[in-house]
Amino acid sequence: MIEPSCYERSNDFMPNRLSAKSKEETEEVFEPSKATQLYIVWRKLRRSELAVVGFGIVLAVSIVALVAPVIAPYGTGMVGRSRRPPSVEHWFGTDAAGRDMLTLVLYGARISLYVGLAAVFLNVMIGLAIGMVAGYFGGAIDEVLMRITDVILSLPELPLLIVTVTFFETRSIHVIVLVMGLIGWPFMARVVRGEFLAIREAAYVEAARSMGASSWRIIIRHILPNMFSTIIVIASMDIPWYILYEATLTFLGFGDPLSNSWGVLVQKGYLYLTSAWWMITFPGVALFFTSMGFNLFGDGLRDALDIRTRGR
Amino acid sequence: MTLRTYVIRRLILIVPTFFFISMFVFALIHLAPGDPVLAMVRRNPPPPEVMAQIRRELGLDQPVYTQYLIWVGKVLRGDLGFSYVSYRPVWTMISEKVWNTLELMLVAEVVSVAIAIVLGVIAAVKHYSITDALCSLGALVGYSMPNFWMALMAILIFSMQLGWFPRYGMLTQGVTFATPFHALLDHLKHLVLPTAILVLGWTAYLFRMVRSSMLEVLRQDYITTARAKGLRERVVIYKHALRNALLPVVTYEAYSIGFLLGGAAVIENIFGWPGLGRLMVEQAGVRDYTTVMGLSMIIALMVLLANLCADIAYAVIDPRIRYD
Numbered sequence: 001m002i003e004p005s006c007y008e009r010s011n012d013f014m015p016n017r018l019s020a021k022s023k024e025e026t027e028e029v030f031e032p033s034k035a036t037q038l039y040i041v042w043r044k045l046r047r048s049e050l051a052v053v054g055f056g057i058v059l060a061v062s063i064v065a066l067v068a069p070v071i072a073p074y075g076t077g078m079v080g081r082s083r084r085p086p087s088v089e090h091w092f093g094t095d096a097a098g099r100d101m102l103t104l105v106l107y108g109a110r111i112s113l114y115v116g117l118a119a120v121f122l123n124v125m126i127g128l129a130i131g132m133v134a135g136y137f138g139g140a141i142d143e144v145l146m147r148i149t150d151v152i153l154s155l156p157e158l159p160l161l162i163v164t165v166t167f168f169e170t171r172s173i174h175v176i177v178l179v180m181g182l183i184g185w186p187f188m189a190r191v192v193r194g195e196f197l198a199i200r201e202a203a204y205v206e207a208a209r210s211m212g213a214s215s216w217r218i219i220i221r222h223i224l225p226n227m228f229s230t231i232i233v234i235a236s237m238d239i240p241w242y243i244l245y246e247a248t249l250t251f252l253g254f255g256d257p258l259s260n261s262w263g264v265l266v267q268k269g270y271l272y273l274t275s276a277w278w279m280i281t282f283p284g285v286a287l288f289f290t291s292m293g294f295n296l297f298g299d300g301l302r303d304a305l306d307i308r309t310r311g312r
Numbered sequence: 313m314t315l316r317t318y319v320i321r322r323l324i325l326i327v328p329t330f331f332f333i334s335m336f337v338f339a340l341i342h343l344a345p346g347d348p349v350l351a352m353v354r355r356n357p358p359p360p361e362v363m364a365q366i367r368r369e370l371g372l373d374q375p376v377y378t379q380y381l382i383w384v385g386k387v388l389r390g391d392l393g394f395s396y397v398s399y400r401p402v403w404t405m406i407s408e409k410v411w412n413t414l415e416l417m418l419v420a421e422v423v424s425v426a427i428a429i430v431l432g433v434i435a436a437v438k439h440y441s442i443t444d445a446l447c448s449l450g451a452l453v454g455y456s457m458p459n460f461w462m463a464l465m466a467i468l469i470f471s472m473q474l475g476w477f478p479r480y481g482m483l484t485q486g487v488t489f490a491t492p493f494h495a496l497l498d499h500l501k502h503l504v505l506p507t508a509i510l511v512l513g514w515t516a517y518l519f520r521m522v523r524s525s526m527l528e529v530l531r532q533d534y535i536t537t538a539r540a541k542g543l544r545e546r547v548v549i550y551k552h553a554l555r556n557a558l559l560p561v562v563t564y565e566a567y568s569i570g571f572l573l574g575g576a577a578v579i580e581n582i583f584g585w586p587g588l589g590r591l592m593v594e595q596a597g598v599r600d601y602t603t604v605m606g607l608s609m610i611i612a613l614m615v616l617l618a619n620l621c622a623d624i625a626y627a628v629i630d631p632r633i634r635y636d
Contacts (some may be wrong), residue, residue: 151336154329154615155608156570159577159592162338163604166596244458248578251460252593266461273464273471284461292456 044304051300057293065109072103073263076260079103083276093278095268101278104265105286111261112243112290115177119234119242122181127188127232132219134189135196146193149186157183161245165254173259176249180242195227202226229305237298240291247287264285319624326616331384332617337382337608341601342376349396370396383605392606397598402606405591408611412482413587415571417576419503420510425565428515429558432522436557437549448518459575463509463582470505475504480584496508506583510575521564526557559630566622570615 039253045051061265064071086093092101134145152160160183168175198204200223208218247263249255251270255263262283267278349366350357357363367373371382386393392402435444472477478484482502489495529535530553538548577589584590588607595603 086386147332148336150329154333154570154619155337155612156615158572158574159570159589159608159611162577162593162596163337163608166604167597199634240456247458248460252578252581253597254593266464267456270464273468277468280461280464284458284465287461288453288457291458291540292452295452295456 006147018165041301041304044198047309048300048303049268050296051304054293054296054298054300056097057289058297059291061109061290062115064106065080068106068110072100072106074100074103076103077105078113083272083279085276086278092282095265095279096272101265101282101302104260105282106263108260108262108265108283108286109290111173112246112260112287115173115180115246115261116239116243116294118177119180119184119246122177123184123188123238124231124235126185128192130185131189131192132196135193135200136215136219139275145189148191152183153188153190158245158248161249162252171254171256173246173256176246176256184238184242189230190233191230192227193286195230196223198227199223218232230307233298233302233305233307236294236301239298240294241280243294315624315627318627319620322620322623326620329616330612333612334384334609335380337605337612338380339376341380341608387609393602393611395595395600395603397600398603402603406588406606406610409591413576413580413584413589414574416503416506416510416580416585416587417572420507420514420576421572423507424511424515424518427511428518428522429554429561431515432519433526433549433554435519435523436526439458439527440513444523448523450578451516451519455510455520459509459513460578460582462512463505463521463579466505466509469580474515474526478502482585500592502583506579506585509579510572513575514572517568518561518565521561525560526553529553529557532556546618547608555629559626560630562622562625566618569618570611573611573614 019148030143045055076099079100080090080094080098082094082098084090084094090100090102094104095101095104130149134142138183143289157199161179164179164183165176168179205218208222213221246255247266248264250257250259250261251267254266255267257259257264257267265278265283266287269276269278269283277300337361349363349370349372358366364373372378374382383393390403395402395405396401431447435447438444446539467479470476478501482499483495484498484502487498489498494605535548535553538552539545543552573589576587577592580587580590581586581593586609592604592607595607
């Protein structure tokens with residue numbers, strides 16, 4: 001997006017100095033007590049307005065998800081007449097069952113966030129395990145694991161999700177998440193393996209080894225922490241994907257119709273496309289903003305941590 | 313090595329990959345819970361003896377690897393199997409729909425590539441300008457918006473409210489057209505909305521790719537050199553920069569054919585476009601394993617061929633690339 005050069009922006013938080021110093025140098029000198037990794041990343045992130053907007057949206061959606069029962073104007077049951085347009089009592093109107101759309105959209109944030117976070121968490125865990133095993137053992141194990149990875153990566157994700165989801169008799173939202181976790185890990189595994197192989201050759205790993213550190217210690221203390229930034233960036237960029245995948249799957253009829261996720265709301269609104277536009281519009285807008293927030297945040301994080309990723 | 317031997321070698325390499333993919337999908341489909349015979353006769357389950365008979369006839373009582381070998385043997389003879397859910401050969405079902413999907417995808421692809429390259433170059437050249445900001449914002453909206461929702465909104469606005477475009481199918485049903493030209497016109501009208509949605513989403517990704525790739529190339533020394541030689545800016549940008557900037561875009565393009573197929577599946581379902589994606593969703597919905605297996609193979613083949621094309625295009629565009 002519009003990235004202001006660090007040159008002009010460093011003026012902002014250092015008004016009384018000449019901004020001739022490089023940004024790394026500035027951070028070291030400036031407020032060293034606060035110079036934790038997190039703080040440094042945050043300060044880099046803050047340079048891009050769009051990333052901050054993204055972070056704000058993500059934060060807002062998370063808060064809504066947490067306090068939905070408190071801020072929702074009604075319960076999730078029937079509270080009024082069926083399919084009323086937006087009004088003072090029902091800002092987003094009511095759905096076919098006479099439920100308040102605003103309440104449903106607020107509650108929907110819980111499901112969408114759960115899907116995004118849980119699916120990506122599973123991906124990271126499986127991807128880490130497989131990538132590390134492949135990178136550590138190498139040889140035949142590496143060959144087999146990477147072959148499987150390539151096979152899944154070469155298949156289009158959405159059709160693969162559809163095919164896999166159909167095998168489950170009960171399609172609760174957790175099953176959907178599980179399938180996403182099982183299908184989505186290959187890219188992460190490939191990245192982890194690559195990073196593992198690169199970091200393994202680093203001088204500090206050699207130093208640790210020469211000091212007699214065990215393999216486990218090297219992996220846990222030296223290799224793993226250095227992969228974190230890459231993993232976090234890819235994970236944050238994948239979250240909106242899984243939120244949208246869940247909505248798409250649900251819309252196509254492969255979701256959990258009882259979950260009241262935004263996808264379910266859109267699907268139900270589809271039946272009344274002509275007569276009740278609000279039923280389909282508001283959950284869709286919520287989906288759109290959430291995914292935009294995560295995208296902006298992920299882009300900002302990638303720039304702040306200076307990670308090269310594939311553009312999906 | 314010449315380009316020809318390179319292409320032949322790559323074609324041969326496709327074979328083992330294809331086998332791996334078919335093994336994977338076959339295992340996925342056949343090891344999954346759920347009884348295909350039960351799915352087949354769901355409406356009217358016959359007595360258990362008959363079920364066992366059907367199972368024996370379909371070879372479902374054999375171990376999975378035997379079933380796989382039987383399946384491969386049939387596929388090598390050009391037989392993708394018979395769907396007992398639709399009571400039609402799988403190949404017939406696929407072949408009558410494959411062109412519809414290809415039409416949708418190709419039109420969307422060509423239009424989005426054209427738009428993305430033009431806008432991407434402009435945005436990169438005028439970095440930090442208003443144009444750049446607007447294009448980037450548009451791209452952000454394009455890739456954040458759920459595809460299916462965008463399609464529904466388009467239907468709501470352009471076919472329900474304004475009545476500009478038909479909302480369903482490939483041709484208006486029950487109308488006899490005066491000339492083939494009228495039929496074509498009617499078909500094109502049906503094509504507009506589905507492709508427009510695909511293009512919107514797809515252009516957004518490609519644009520980001522072209523723009524960032526272009527920005528990176530414009531920083532290179534050889535661009536400065538080209539300018540220092542006194543070349544006109546047009547030549548610098550289109551001959552020196554764009555050609556190099558397109559390299560990663562080409563790879564990305566091929567990689568994402570699967571992604572485009574997924575998008576097409578959604579769009580086909582919403583707009584009632586009789587293509588492969590719609591077939592996939594319908595048959596997966598009724599657990600038609602034979603058709604799903606055949607479809608997966610066709611899709612995998614399309615992806616592999618697209619990758620091959622990208623590699624060849626890569627070699628043609630970039631003379632630095634050796635074929636070994």
